[in-house]
Amino acid sequence: MKAAIFDGTAALKLQDIPIQEPGHDEVLIRIDSATICGTDQHILEGKFWAKPPVVLGHEFSGYVERVGSSVRICQPGDLVSVEPHVYCGCCKPCRLGKPHLCLDRLAWGINLNGGFEQYATVRMDTVYRVPEGISAEEAALGEITGCCMHGIDRVDVGLGDTVVILGGGAAGLILARLAELRGAAKIIISEPNAGRRDQIRTFGYDQVVDPLGEDLSAFVNGATGGLGADVVIEAAGRPDTAEQAIELVCHGGRVLFFGVAAPGKRASIEPNRVFAREITIVGSIRNPYTHHRVMEILPRLRLRSIVTHRFALEDIGEAFATAHRGDGLKICIKPNG
The missing domain is CATH 3.40.50.720 (NAD(P)-binding Rossmann-like Domain)
Incomplete structure (x- = not known):
């Protein structure tokens, strides 16, 4: 599959990488929409940390392609939104009920491969089915809406x-x-x-x-x-x-x-x-325990028009330039066309 790789420099590199087959508790998603966050721009500018080489993009949605043997919350064909954070569960903030302040946090699009690729494999506990009538682009806004x-x-x-x-x-x-x-x-x-x-x-x-x-x-x-x-x-x-x-x-x-x-x-x-x-x-940082509530309220938020520009994965450099200029509102990458 095609993926836009952050290698520590100011420009993403389009590469072919293997599709990661899902483990027993994982979901393989064919990415429909991945929106550019200001944090993605800051990473390329050297203002925020990410672990290269990694696929950026932590705001994304797509259709379930395959699921692991333990997955019951979704099935192939479902449109899903991803809450991209993985918490350790053992540090003081996690044990005080504030996992979004986790001291050993992982995140898809930061130190795990994220949404600027054709397929993403994520843990089932970060996957949320999207309500009927909500587009994939709106679903990709789940993370920022939760924040x-x-x-x-x-x-x-x-x-x-x-x-x-x-x-x-x-x-x-x-x-x-x-x-x-x-x-x-x-x-x-x-x-x-x-x-x-x-x-x-x-x-x-x-x-x-x-x-x-x-x-x-x-x-x-x-x-x-x-x-x-x-x-x-x-x-x-x-x-x-x-x-x-x-x-x-x-x-x-x-x-x-x-x-x-x-x-x-x-x-x-x-x-x-x-x-x-x-x-x-x-x-306020991140989105603790909000993604479920976001899925419930998305039909009332009328966010469809917030995505103003769409780019193919091959044109991700132009997409970031558009975001940097402040054109439009949300810039969306469409990795599969």
């Missing part, structure tokens, strides 16, 4: 909240959808990319701000009677927007650091502001 769901849980969006989201990419839109379902009364999205702002409006969000051309603080104050937002979600992964989040939140409000800033980047925060306003700041 967003964990973030929304962490920051506790509630009925009547005004939510500001800094960063209107695919994650920002999914966060907006989930906040809406949790009862948010107002959702304001800040996004400097003009093309993305236009696309965000097609999803029904009309309070979309260009932070480079408008005063975002004045806009939020105008929308909240000068009080500030109940919840601010930093989804851009930038130190400046992390600082901005603290300035936009109301007294007693909550801030979520969701965007992935490169390690070593720092933001300046005024401790007295956090103290005086009793601001709660939380972080």
